[in-house]
Amino acid sequence: MKNRLYFNIDQKDNSLFDKIVLEQKTIGYYNLPKQDTSNILEFVDNFDKNIKNIMVLGIGGSSLGAKAVYEFLKPIKKPKRKLFFFESTDPLNISTLLNEVDLDKTHFLVISKSGGTVETISIFKYIFAQKSEKNSYTFITDNGSKLDKFAQDLGSKVFYLPPNVGGRFSVLSVVGLLPLALSGVNIKELLSGADKINRDFFKGKKLQSTLLKKASFYAKNCDRYSINTIFAYSENLKYFTEWFVQLWGESLGKVQKNSILNVGLTPIGLIGPKDQHSFLQLIMEGRRDKSVTFIKLKEFNPKITIPDITLKYLEELDSLHGIRFDKLINMQCDSIIEALLNEKDIPVDEIVISKVNAKSIGELIYYYELLTSLVGKLLGVDTYNQPGVEAGKIILKEKLSRY
Amino acid sequence: MKNRLYFNIDQKDNSLFDKIVLEQKTIGYYNLPKQDTSNILEFVDNFDKNIKNIMVLGIGGSSLGAKAVYEFLKPIKKPKRKLFFFESTDPLNISTLLNEVDLDKTHFLVISKSGGTVETISIFKYIFAQKSEKNSYTFITDNGSKLDKFAQDLGSKVFYLPPNVGGRFSVLSVVGLLPLALSGVNIKELLSGADKINRDFFKGKKLQSTLLKKASFYAKNCDRYSINTIFAYSENLKYFTEWFVQLWGESLGKVQKNSILNVGLTPIGLIGPKDQHSFLQLIMEGRRDKSVTFIKLKEFNPKITIPDITLKYLEELDSLHGIRFDKLINMQCDSIIEALLNEKDIPVDEIVISKVNAKSIGELIYYYELLTSLVGKLLGVDTYNQPGVEAGKIILKEKLSRY
Numbered sequence A, B: 001m002k003n004r005l006y007f008n009i010d011q012k013d014n015s016l017f018d019k020i021v022l023e024q025k026t027i028g029y030y031n032l033p034k035q036d037t038s039n040i041l042e043f044v045d046n047f048d049k050n051i052k053n054i055m056v057l058g059i060g061g062s063s064l065g066a067k068a069v070y071e072f073l074k075p076i077k078k079p080k081r082k083l084f085f086f087e088s089t090d091p092l093n094i095s096t097l098l099n100e101v102d103l104d105k106t107h108f109l110v111i112s113k114s115g116g117t118v119e120t121i122s123i124f125k126y127i128f129a130q131k132s133e134k135n136s137y138t139f140i141t142d143n144g145s146k147l148d149k150f151a152q153d154l155g156s157k158v159f160y161l162p163p164n165v166g167g168r169f170s171v172l173s174v175v176g177l178l179p180l181a182l183s184g185v186n187i188k189e190l191l192s193g194a195d196k197i198n199r200d201f202f203k204g205k206k207l208q209s210t211l212l213k214k215a216s217f218y219a220k221n222c223d224r225y226s227i228n229t230i231f232a233y234s235e236n237l238k239y240f241t242e243w244f245v246q247l248w249g250e251s252l253g254k255v256q257k258n259s260i261l262n263v264g265l266t267p268i269g270l271i272g273p274k275d276q277h278s279f280l281q282l283i284m285e286g287r288r289d290k291s292v293t294f295i296k297l298k299e300f301n302p303k304i305t306i307p308d309i310t311l312k313y314l315e316e317l318d319s320l321h322g323i324r325f326d327k328l329i330n331m332q333c334d335s336i337i338e339a340l341l342n343e344k345d346i347p348v349d350e351i352v353i354s355k356v357n358a359k360s361i362g363e364l365i366y367y368y369e370l371l372t373s374l375v376g377k378l379l380g381v382d383t384y385n386q387p388g389v390e391a392g393k394i395i396l397k398e399k400l401s402r403y
Helices: A015-023 A028-034 A038-045 A064-076 A091-099 A118-128 A146-154 A174-182 A187-202 A206-220 A235-252 A280-285 A315-320 A325-341 A358-379 A387-402 B015-023 B028-034 B038-045 B064-076 B091-099 B118-128 B146-154 B174-182 B187-202 B206-220 B235-252 B280-285 B315-320 B325-341 B358-379 B387-402
Strands: A002-005 A053-057 A082-086 A106-111 A137-141 A157-160 A227-232 A266-271 A290-299 A348-355 B002-005 B053-057 B082-086 B106-111 B137-141 B157-160 B227-232 B266-271 B290-299 B348-355
Touching (some): A015 A206, A038 A157, A053 A118, A053 A174, A064 A235, A064 B091, A082 A118, A091 A118, A091 B325, A106 A118, A106 A174, A118 B325, A137 A146, A137 A174, A146 A157, A157 A174, A206 A358, A235 A266, A235 A358, A235 B280, A280 A290, A315 B118, A315 B387, A325 A348, A348 A358, A387 B315, A387 B325, B015 B206, B015 B358, B038 B174, B053 B118, B053 B174, B064 B082, B064 B174, B064 B235, B082 B118, B137 B146, B137 B174, B146 B157, B187 B206, B206 B358, B280 B290, B325 B348
Parallel strands (some): A053 A082, A137 A157, A290 A348, B053 B082, B227 B266
């Protein structure tokens, strides 16, 4: 992975790096790249070969990460087992998903830190009423949680969340690794990508200064450039951008510590070239409040070429002949980068990953987790909590008890 | 459809309404609800019954609208023919889509206003090299365009875009209606929904003052509330929000007429309750720069209920028992509305549509088109052009000719 910044900022202050080194001792996600995955791999090796579908009951941090990796890799290799995600209480969505599978060939992963997630538990009850065999379920929860106790009582297999890993930083823990390994993803390769970024950053490779600069620029300019867009030139990265939206929005949108100020940076995920025909106009001519990070793939497959067919009256486009689509899509990306740089006041940077494989997405995930931690530190927020979502939950609880 | 605003603004100036009445005479989309669709319906009635897949080659305004309606309705009724959308030059995406269908049972709709769209024409050439029968293609383009001439020369069927209808306002024209009718959507019902909103607005029903107020509030507060989010509580509206993002972003993100000021409002699409676990924290505690429009469905199907199953240790959630999921999802939405209103400085409004059918989505589409026109007028921009996307196209052209 390479990251090139087209903006500059003086960042000679080492205290940011030191703070992250310190934080690493208490926040769990930093250690995930080096975890022992043998218990997961053993479970998957011995898993029922007749099970063809894995349905994940989880929402937010319990689904977005696995979905991002799964959807990134799915187009290059048929999954060993299909993954489905129940992320809504929408009755049409629940019944549509259930109608898509043969329940006899389906296993359910129930993922909730506490067991108190309304969406997950209500859907679980609905499914449990139809299928109550303990072997149809595996649970992922906190050690000692109410859900853990329920699952133990039921006699199902339980995996535990590692300590101090919040939902939106949990994709590289069992929360993401278990469904992904069951679907056939090489989770060691995934972690090796994350580990590469971890080492490059902490061992002081070039990526360290790039990340420190980028985080400093974003934090320093958080009022002027309050919106951070990712413009990814690969259809496979669509769900990665959704994972990024949660990570960035929920981590950084906070009341500052020791203050009453509402701060935050707004994440937006775009896919190129499609969104050149949608959001680009707003970036080019709208308010100058957006940074843009382009994500490019170095290598696409298959290698398919625009054929040498002249269409009468459309000869103008003959310049496309013989060009491979992978070249074209990257030329499109480069053209937009150039157009944006000509505007001078739009902060642009470019990330290049090598190709569609587990290692690349592992790199991207860990890169964004680190960047989020760095910016959170500079904004003076608690990156790892989400107190703002409690108010709605309390109101719902009241409504439910009154109903 | 009902729209309730939880914010207030004095809007007694009639000039905005008068300006829209005037604009209606020159801008084509206003008249689409009353168009004659007999040529489309006749074509569809006589269409080859063996064709089971319609592949749309189009991007931006040529695909987002049809996709929004198709994906909204698909879960309630199996489409007569499946729709696929080629929206990317990503080679993996192109080959994955083509591998999904039997080409002998597939028809292609090629949609481009001018015929100069790089993505559409390059993919067309790629497919045309494999399948060159004129009857496999139908073209939608401007009357007299280069693509029209090519299609006439080939001997394929051509439909024309109505005059003065831009891509992002074209879903209710043949651009959206033809693929939708081929897939089995009742396009008369779709247009009747749009027509209902048209009449309510222009005949001075309550919706008129609501829309005028909402547009005035958004335009007046465009610096303070520069981000407009839609929070839709139905999984089916996911692609509707993508259509909205193009409509809003590309229409309003402009250099002001008679000025050099970059203005614009940033659109964001969210789906509830999923995004309560993602973006909500940023709305609740982040910068106060976001308005939120909740979209609710009055009626969901099927009517499924959370069963009365007490789970040991999880008795706390027994309050869910016997509650129908449709009640639950709307209670979740109401809880978030209440939580946001408690914050005082987050502008909230609520749209309720009756249920998942063609009429409802027609209403939503036309409502947002009108709102966009109104806000564009107030921001002093040309709502219907997109000059900002030209720079990138010119650079690409140079790159292609140098290659």
